[in-house]
Amino acid sequence: MSAFQGTSNYIASNELQLAVNAAITLERPLLIKGEPGTGKTMLAEELAASLGVELIPWHIKSTTKAQQGLYEYDAVSRLRDSQLGDEKVNDIGNYIIKGKLWHAFTSDHRPVLLIDEIDKADIEFPNDLLLELDKMEFFVYETQEKIVAKQRPIIIITSNNEKELPDAFLRRCFFHYIRFPEKAEMQAIVDVHFPKIKQKLLDEALALFFDLRDVPGLKKKPSTSELIDWLKLLLAEDISPEVLHETRQKKVIPPLHGALLKNEQDVHLFEKLAFMHRGQR
Amino acid sequence: MLIDFFCKVRDYKIPCTLRELLDLIRALERGVVFASIDDFYSLSRTILVKDEAHFDKFDRAFADYFSGVASLELDLSEIPQDWLKKHFEKQLSAEEKAKIKALGGLDKLMETLAERLKEQEKRHQGGNKWIGTGGTSPFGAYGYNPEGIRIGQDGSRHRRATKVWDKRQFKNLDANVEIGTRNLKVALRKLRQFARTGSSDELALDETIAATARNAGYLDIKMKPERHNAIKVLMFFDIGGSMDDHIKVCEQLFSAIHGEFKHLEFFYFHNCLYENVWRDNNRRHNEKIDLLQVLHTYSRDYKVIFIGDATMGPYEITYPGGSVEHWNEEAGNVWMKRLTDHFDKVIWLNPQNEAQWPYYASIKIMQGLVDNKMYPLTLAGLGQGIKALI
Numbered sequence: 001m002s003a004f005q006g007t008s009n010y011i012a013s014n015e016l017q018l019a020v021n022a023a024i025t026l027e028r029p030l031l032i033k034g035e036p037g038t039g040k041t042m043l044a045e046e047l048a049a050s051l052g053v054e055l056i057p058w059h060i061k062s063t064t065k066a067q068q069g070l071y072e073y074d075a076v077s078r079l080r081d082s083q084l085g086d087e088k089v090n091d092i093g094n095y096i097i098k099g100k101l102w103h104a105f106t107s108d109h110r111p112v113l114l115i116d117e118i119d120k121a122d123i124e125f126p127n128d129l130l131l132e133l134d135k136m137e138f139f140v141y142e143t144q145e146k147i148v149a150k151q152r153p154i155i156i157i158t159s160n161n162e163k164e165l166p167d168a169f170l171r172r173c174f175f176h177y178i179r180f181p182e183k184a185e186m187q188a189i190v191d192v193h194f195p196k197i198k199q200k201l202l203d204e205a206l207a208l209f210f211d212l213r214d215v216p217g218l219k220k221k222p223s224t225s226e227l228i229d230w231l232k233l234l235l236a237e238d239i240s241p242e243v244l245h246e247t248r249q250k251k252v253i254p255p256l257h258g259a260l261l262k263n264e265q266d267v268h269l270f271e272k273l274a275f276m277h278r279g280q281r
Numbered sequence: 282m283l284i285d286f287f288c289k290v291r292d293y294k295i296p297c298t299l300r301e302l303l304d305l306i307r308a309l310e311r312g313v314v315f316a317s318i319d320d321f322y323s324l325s326r327t328i329l330v331k332d333e334a335h336f337d338k339f340d341r342a343f344a345d346y347f348s349g350v351a352s353l354e355l356d357l358s359e360i361p362q363d364w365l366k367k368h369f370e371k372q373l374s375a376e377e378k379a380k381i382k383a384l385g386g387l388d389k390l391m392e393t394l395a396e397r398l399k400e401q402e403k404r405h406q407g408g409n410k411w412i413g414t415g416g417t418s419p420f421g422a423y424g425y426n427p428e429g430i431r432i433g434q435d436g437s438r439h440r441r442a443t444k445v446w447d448k449r450q451f452k453n454l455d456a457n458v459e460i461g462t463r464n465l466k467v468a469l470r471k472l473r474q475f476a477r478t479g480s481s482d483e484l485a486l487d488e489t490i491a492a493t494a495r496n497a498g499y500l501d502i503k504m505k506p507e508r509h510n511a512i513k514v515l516m517f518f519d520i521g522g523s524m525d526d527h528i529k530v531c532e533q534l535f536s537a538i539h540g541e542f543k544h545l546e547f548f549y550f551h552n553c554l555y556e557n558v559w560r561d562n563n564r565r566h567n568e569k570i571d572l573l574q575v576l577h578t579y580s581r582d583y584k585v586i587f588i589g590d591a592t593m594g595p596y597e598i599t600y601p602g603g604s605v606e607h608w609n610e611e612a613g614n615v616w617m618k619r620l621t622d623h624f625d626k627v628i629w630l631n632p633q634n635e636a637q638w639p640y641y642a643s644i645k646i647m648q649g650l651v652d653n654k655m656y657p658l659t660l661a662g663l664g665q666g667i668k669a670l671i
Contacts, residue, residue, distance in 0.1 A: 014319075014320070014323065015323040015326075015327075018313070018314060018320055018323045018324055018327065019323070019324075019327040021313055022308050022313045022314075022324055022327055022328065023327075025308065025311050025313050026304060026307055026308055026311065026313075028304065031331070033333060076499075076500065076501065076502070079499070079500065080499050083499060164664065165331075167296065170331035170332070171298055171300055171301065171331070172300075173331065174304075174327045174328055175327060175330060175331045175332070176327055177333040177336065
């Protein structure tokens with residue numbers, strides 16, 4: 001399997017590439033953390049695309065149980081079928097619903113399994129998956145069947161740090177923290193999304209964006225995905241670089257700020273700052 | 282191989298185990314990285330460190346370890362060239378050897394290395410003791426493996442040695458920094474997690490009945506997440522003097538998640554707990570609350586958190602009349618004991634630097650009174666404290 005080097009629309013830092021390749025080579029799950037909007041989930045999608053394999057996403061919610069990833073036994077349907085006298089009822093296998101891990105284990109080609117936002121689940125969730133991730137096998141009690149992975153899937157796990165993950169689980173993963181990109185990296189990221197953007201507009205927009213990130217006291221700093229949305233809008237509205245330049249000089253609130261500032265208080269704060277700035281002049 | 286490095290990382294209190302060391306070795310064996318100390322840094326961090334809170338510590342450990350290796354001084358004239366070469370070769374896998382060949386062969390490489398090291402010798406005067414220990418220890422040899430090849434690869438990289446790990450970009454994420462506005466958010470998350478403990482699914486009776494009816498009488502069970510969390514908290518703040526700043530941060534912290542707890546009450550005391558506490562610090566002399574009343578009002582399943590520096594004269598805890606503010610009939614430890622007897626879970630968060638604790642007799646006494654459940658007021662301490670409360 002060739003090494004992952006990012007794709008035509010996903011820029012991966014050297015460190016990230018290395019982490020991904022180490023995880024692929026050593027067949028370990030890779031835990032990805034980072035600010036929201038820095039492309040954690042996208043990594044799995046792009047990785048699957050670049051390797052040309054199937055992506056099996058498993059999005060975790062607060063009510064998700066580890067068992068659901070393996071299989072579920074649909075006892076209620078079976079009960080109903082038994083009351084209806086359906087023949088199906090005799091084979092319990094008809095009521096075993098395969099979960100995402102099962103799919104990943106039995107896939108013909110080594111797939112990418114994305115366990116998205118694992119921190120949203122119950123505290124015990126990661127612990128319940130220890131053995132399955134380690135040995136890549138599990139046992140279906142209802143049918144007395146052992147499911148063993150044909151090949152170990154590439155597992156990408158993302159977390160937003162809302163809950164701490166148990167040590168035993170962490171020990172089994174590799175870990176990468178996606179740092180907020182610096183200006184040069186940012187430029188590269190924007191370039192892959194908007195190959196035709198005018199350099200001048202981009203310079204002004206990036207400068208404004210990083211200024212905005214530096215404003216102390218913002219509740220939610222805009223991140224990469226917000227920048228990309230904003231640029232899209234700027235292009236759609238055909239805002240000229242001069243307007244952006246002026247905005248920056250006068251420190252007024254940027255045009256189409258709704259894409260960057262997602263929080264009423266942040267907009268207020270920015271308006272206040274702009275007002276103060278005008279007062280000084 | 283790499284054992285010294287691993288020990289160094291552990292010395293810096295980064296939780297990592299043998300399992301990760303083996304992973305790292307396997308990764309090197311498989312040639313995931315080759316011939317670049319920067320890549321080695323990234324790889325070892327990916328494998329050994331599992332939390333960005335430890336990145337800063339790792340950076341320091343790495344710098345500490347590799348500054349030793351980077352400044353390694355060799356007098357190549359004193360070492361038989363053959364031995365060095367053989368030893369060097371032993372460390373390399375077949376694949377690596379092939380790559381070296383591509384770079385102009387090991388001889389060429391060693392030549393450059395020798396030159397480079399001679400240059401270094403001019404700058405650093407000193408003995409060659411490193412070769413004695415470093416040379417024979419396999420890791421020492423490993424040390425100049427990336428070092429040497431790096432030189433062969435690209436001369437300018439040498440200057441780039443303002444390494445990533447020296448920048449310490451992850452300083453703000455360190456968990457042992459005192460809680461302040463900077464890391465308030467992370468602390469909040471921790472507390473929220475604490476507040477939500479105990480929520481689980483429960484049977485939604487009404488929906489089950491409705492769904493079953495719609496289902497022509499066949500049972501259709503509906504579950505719903507438990508709406509309320511069960512955690513009830515009493516907080517006691519030591520107020521007055523040096524503590525005020527810390528108290529303010531803590532108050533903000535806890536009132537920010539006020540809604541998440543089933544019940545949260547604040548009380549204030551000064552230095553040590555006596556027969557009275559108060560709710561509003563401005564009216565502390567008029568509106569005292571009898572501690573006994575507090576004990577009778579709140580049931581034992583309330584979690585109690587003390588926040589204070591516990592730094593005072595030991596007699597303030599142990600003697601009747603020891604209080605600096607008033608005449609107390611019974612000693613502070615009697616009241617503390619009454620409280621800890623009543624409530625199941627009591628912890629004490631202390632903003633004092635943990636390293637200083639042994640120097641204060643009063644802290645030791647207080648630690649005993651709260652059954653050693655005293656934690657520093659840092660993110661890590663808060664985490665441990667919460668664990669002890671659940």
